[in-house]
Amino acid sequence: AAGVIQSPRHLIKEKRETATLKCYPIPRHDTVYWYQQGPGQDPQFLISFYEKMQSDKGSIPDRFSAQQFSDYHSELNMSSLELGDSALYFCASSPGLGAGNEQFFGPGTRLTVL
Amino acid sequence: AQKVTQAQTEISVVEKEDVTLDCVYETRDTTYYLFWYKQPPSGELVFLIRRNSFDEQNEISGRYSWNFQKSTSSFNFTITASQVVDSAVYFCALRYAYEHGSGNTGKLIFGQGTTLQVKP
DSSP: OOOOEEEOSEEEEOTTOOEEEEEEOOTTOOEEEEEEEOTTSOOEEEEEEETTEEEEEOSOOTTEEEEEOTTSOEEEEEOSOOGGGOEEEEEEEESSSOTTSOOEEOOOEEEEEO | OOEEEOOOSEEEEETTOOEEEOOEEEOSOSSEEEEEEEEOTTOOOEEEEEEETTOOOOEEETTEEEEEEGGGTEEEEEESSOOGGGOEEEEEEEEEOOOTTTOOOOOOEEOOOEEEEEEO
């Protein structure tokens, strides 16, 4: 069965650079969630999209922006990277916003900021 | 406020021992879902179980079992006869039901995680 695809899997950037993380949801899933997991931390919700519209926003820095495209894939854009942005970034997709719908997680993108 | 607490930061057991991971949650909602995820050293999040707030029936899946008690707002996870491959970080998570117009959008709220080390 198709799973959530995230690219790249690993990314190394310098401070003040920009990064773009991509998420390809499971086919026919219209809802995407982004989570950030710092070292030794639990995943923290960043932002979500439903039918290409932002549906919720968590503690996402202003330096970050995201969108969902017409094919439902999503991109998380991160600018002016800081050392503290080093984390594992997960994308999850779901067939709708209903809480009974399971969120399927991708393998994550490990971002390292030097 | 919605909150999930996993008071056990780290647990170490010897193979074949039983181990219980505790999870306590807070929510004002009457309809919600609880989850357990496993995160092995490779980093991916592996879904283990989902329970809704109206189903307090305990569940067993192989060596895994879950005890959901609304009266104590707990959703504990027991591994019977632990194995080295069970070594991982385990997260309990809460998701409240989406209601159109209420603002609930189904995001997951995770606990701090419990690191389980199973020694041979």
